[in-house]
Amino acid sequence: MNAEKHILTMLVDNQPGVLSRVVGLFSGRGYNIESLCVAPTIDPLVSRITLVTNANLPAIEQIEKQLRKLINVIKLRDLSGKEAVRREMALICVKAKPENRAEILRIVDIFRCKVVDIGLEHYIIEVSGDMDKLDALINLLKPMGIKKIARTGAVALFREPN
Amino acid sequence: MEMTGGQILMQALVDEAVDVIFGFPGGAVIEVYDELVKTDIEHILVRHEQGAVHAADGYARASGKVGVCLVTSGPGATNTVTGIASAHSDSIPLVVITGQVPTQLIGNDAFQEVDIVGITRPCTKHNYLINDVADIGKVIREAFYLARTGRPGPVLVDIPKNLVSAKTKYKPVTQVHMKSYNPTYSPNMKQLKKVAKLVKEARKPVIFAGGGIILSGASEVLTAFARKTHIPVTASLMGLGGFPGSDPLWLGMIGMHGTYRANMSASFCDLMIGIGVRFDDRVTGKTDAFAEQAEIVHIDIDPTSIRKNIAVNIPIVGDCKQSLASLNELVADQDSDTLLNRKKEWLDQIDEWKKTNPLAYDQKDIIKPQFVVEKLFELTKGEAIVTTEVGQNQMWAAQYYHFDRPNNFITSGGLGCMGFGLPAAIGAQIAKPDRTVVDIAGDGSIQMNIQEMATAVQYKLPVKIVILNNGFLGMVRQWQELFYGKRYAATCMDCAPDFVKLAEAYGAVGLRAKKPTEVEQVLSEGLATPGPVIMDFAVEPEEGVYPMVPAGAPITEMLLV
Numbered sequence: 230m231n232a233e234k235h236i237l238t239m240l241v242d243n244q245p246g247v248l249s250r251v252v253g254l255f256s257g258r259g260y261n262i263e264s265l266c267v268a269p270t271i272d273p274l275v276s277r278i279t280l281v282t283n284a285n286l287p288a289i290e291q292i293e294k295q296l297r298k299l300i301n302v303i304k305l306r307d308l309s310g311k312e313a314v315r316r317e318m319a320l321i322c323v324k325a326k327p328e329n330r331a332e333i334l335r336i337v338d339i340f341r342c343k344v345v346d347i348g349l350e351h352y353i354i355e356v357s358g359d360m361d362k363l364d365a366l367i368n369l370l371k372p373m374g375i376k377k378i379a380r381t382g383a384v385a386l387f388r389e390p391n
Numbered sequence: 392m393e394m395t396g397g398q399i400l401m402q403a404l405v406d407e408a409v410d411v412i413f414g415f416p417g418g419a420v421i422e423v424y425d426e427l428v429k430t431d432i433e434h435i436l437v438r439h440e441q442g443a444v445h446a447a448d449g450y451a452r453a454s455g456k457v458g459v460c461l462v463t464s465g466p467g468a469t470n471t472v473t474g475i476a477s478a479h480s481d482s483i484p485l486v487v488i489t490g491q492v493p494t495q496l497i498g499n500d501a502f503q504e505v506d507i508v509g510i511t512r513p514c515t516k517h518n519y520l521i522n523d524v525a526d527i528g529k530v531i532r533e534a535f536y537l538a539r540t541g542r543p544g545p546v547l548v549d550i551p552k553n554l555v556s557a558k559t560k561y562k563p564v565t566q567v568h569m570k571s572y573n574p575t576y577s578p579n580m581k582q583l584k585k586v587a588k589l590v591k592e593a594r595k596p597v598i599f600a601g602g603g604i605i606l607s608g609a610s611e612v613l614t615a616f617a618r619k620t621h622i623p624v625t626a627s628l629m630g631l632g633g634f635p636g637s638d639p640l641w642l643g644m645i646g647m648h649g650t651y652r653a654n655m656s657a658s659f660c661d662l663m664i665g666i667g668v669r670f671d672d673r674v675t676g677k678t679d680a681f682a683e684q685a686e687i688v689h690i691d692i693d694p695t696s697i698r699k700n701i702a703v704n705i706p707i708v709g710d711c712k713q714s715l716a717s718l719n720e721l722v723a724d725q726d727s728d729t730l731l732n733r734k735k736e737w738l739d740q741i742d743e744w745k746k747t748n749p750l751a752y753d754q755k756d757i758i759k760p761q762f763v764v765e766k767l768f769e770l771t772k773g774e775a776i777v778t779t780e781v782g783q784n785q786m787w788a789a790q791y792y793h794f795d796r797p798n799n800f801i802t803s804g805g806l807g808c809m810g811f812g813l814p815a816a817i818g819a820q821i822a823k824p825d826r827t828v829v830d831i832a833g834d835g836s837i838q839m840n841i842q843e844m845a846t847a848v849q850y851k852l853p854v855k856i857v858i859l860n861n862g863f864l865g866m867v868r869q870w871q872e873l874f875y876g877k878r879y880a881a882t883c884m885d886c887a888p889d890f891v892k893l894a895e896a897y898g899a900v901g902l903r904a905k906k907p908t909e910v911e912q913v914l915s916e917g918l919a920t921p922g923p924v925i926m927d928f929a930v931e932p933e934e935g936v937y938p939m940v941p942a943g944a945p946i947t948e949m950l951l952v
């Protein structure tokens with residue numbers, strides 16, 4: 230069975246050690262975490278963890294069950310399907326030689342992202358969007374030379390029914 | 392009312408009806424001990440913290456209550472890890488309280504500081520580091536609640552030393568509310584109806600029972616179900632005693648050292664009902680070949696057990712006892728004779744398997760370990776609580792001591808932890824002072840927690856230790872004999888203590904049998920002697936446990952005697 234990307238989002242108790250329980254479950258059972266994002270919700274006692282993992286069907290079922298079994302996981306949802314909005318943000322530091330500067334700005338414009346820092350030799354670009362958009366942008370910038378990149382990992386929310 | 396953390400802790404333990412704690416003191420829990428002596432709770436001073444946890448484990452299994460341990464920080468805490476891991480594998484309810492260095496020193500690599508919560512995270516059901524004296528009451532409540540509900544397990548509570556003397560206003564905690572913890576007890580009736588239908592149609596069904604039967608107290612409903620529907624029953628090591636070993640429907644244990652008929656039945660059945668099991672690899676062998684032709688029903692309270700190791704047709708999350716009780720109602724109107732007729736051929740086939748390949752051994756001039764266990768079974772009329780060490784001794788106990796009742800067989804099943812049997816026997820004896828408690832041991836394993844002899848003697852606990860002394864780490868030697876060209880690397884123990892003298896050195900009684908004719912005499916005398924007794928049986932050094940399924944092979948591929 231083929232491994233597929235899954236975005237799991239969970240509400241967890243906002244307490245020390247909780248993240249380590251979640252992460253320990255992955256390392257202890259040999260599952261892989263592709264990206265991970267944690268921050269408090271509007272309820273200060275609850276945090277949201279969004280986690281992207283690659284797994285085949287039986288494995289993802291087991292991962293989800295194991296996560297639900299953790300005492301500090303309040304709620305878990307697989308947001309890989311259509312009914313969710315998914316976004317990721319990245320800061321990309323790209324080499325900006327004089328001959329490339331115009332081209333970079335054109336790409337930035339087309340992708341509706343922003344230049345947030347300009348130097349003699351570089352731009353830092355801020356981009357947000359779904360993961361495909363980020364990958365496409367990164368591919369286009371690669372030939373100019375990407376010096377550094379920081380991605381937040383995906384966050385996602387279930388779309389409210391109308 | 393203002394109370395200290397230590398007083399609140401004691402109050403919480405009393406509220407949980409704790410009557411005994413297994414422990415070992417140290418600097419970080421000295422104040423806790425100072426409070427403990429003021430209560431009516433009995434404290435059993437073990438000789439090693441691992442012994443405390445196994446003893447609490449044995450106590451929990453024999454009594455059906457939560458076992459409680461108390462140890463100090465650092466080495467005291469790390470010494471509990473093996474015991475906790477064993478209880479975790481076998482889903483045994485424990486609360487382990489560890490002292491921790493004072494809050495302000497945590498993280499400073501203080502004297503006797505270890506991150507025991509970090510260390511035990513993967514081998515506890517849940518664990519806590521308490522940061523505030525005001526939380527002690529609530530956390531202890533939650534710990535007991537978590538330990539005994541749902542799929543039970545060990546819970547560790549780490550309490551910094553300064554919180555024990557800190558004061559706070561005492562608020563009794565009456566109810567536990569945990570929004571993220573809600574075990575499913577009631578099974579899905581639609582799914583159960585499908586099972587009832589399969590039961591009606593099946594010609595070659597088998598019930599596979601596990602430790603969940605014992606933990607949920609489902610033996611009676613299981614027995615009623617099997618007898619009504621005429622379905623033969625096998626069990627995992629952890630499930631032994633969940634169904635009467637003397638019942639004609641009993642197949643014996645399944646798996647690597649299962650009986651021929653149990654393994655054949657499981658492999659050729661058309662319906663397998665797994666209840667309170669997790670389809671461990673020691674049971675299934677090669678998973679692709681396991682119960683290949685069967686519709687598989689799996690009932691368990693832990694959703695993660697289901698479809699973890701094998702694919703199932705009807706998954707049911709729920710308590711074993713409730714599920715079986717409901718099933719009994721659903722099959723009530725099925726005609727027992729018709730059900731029996733459908734299975735005639737199947738039951739005949741099973742009888743045939745039993746006849747062609749029964750459990751067997753040949754008693755000649757050297758004592759056979761199986762003979763010792765059989766004699767022990769006879770002399771105790773099958774009424775003893777039996778704990779075991781790990782290895783061949785454990786498997787012979789499982790094969791030749793036939794358990795008719797639950798909670799009488801106490802073994803480290805999932806972890807297979809040598810050194811378990813003696814402390815577990817101590818715990819079981821404390822839970823059941825009037826019962827005969829026997830540790831069936833190997834000469835290797837018994838040395839792993841032999842120091843607990845002193846505990847048994849100190850508290851006048853009449854545990855009987857039957858050492859099947861083969862001079863080898865026998866189970867590993869057997870693998871070497873069969874699969875590693877008889878190269879006995881590091882499995883021959885050339886130096887062993889004289890166990891009779893050792894018993895005497897501890898102030899206990901030691902007996903020895905060297906010949907088959909002495910076995911009965913030594914057992915009778917040992918069982919009749921008050922106080923702890925070590926019985927040392929010089930058994931056939933290279934006897935093997937059979938049947939044996941090589942690791943990873945289908946369970947039909949048994950090496951027979």
Ligand SMILES: Cc1ncc(C[n+]2csc(CCOP(=O)(O)OP(=O)(O)O)c2C)c(N)n1
Pocket residue numbers: 780781782783784785807808809810832833834835836837859861863864865866867
């Ligand atoms: C703590 C621990 N260490 C190692 C093992 C591996 N092991 C499994 S059985 C066994 C041999 C046990 O020897 P003994 O207690 O003499 O029992 P026998 O098999 O001879 O009955 C060993 C070493 C284990 N199960 N537990």
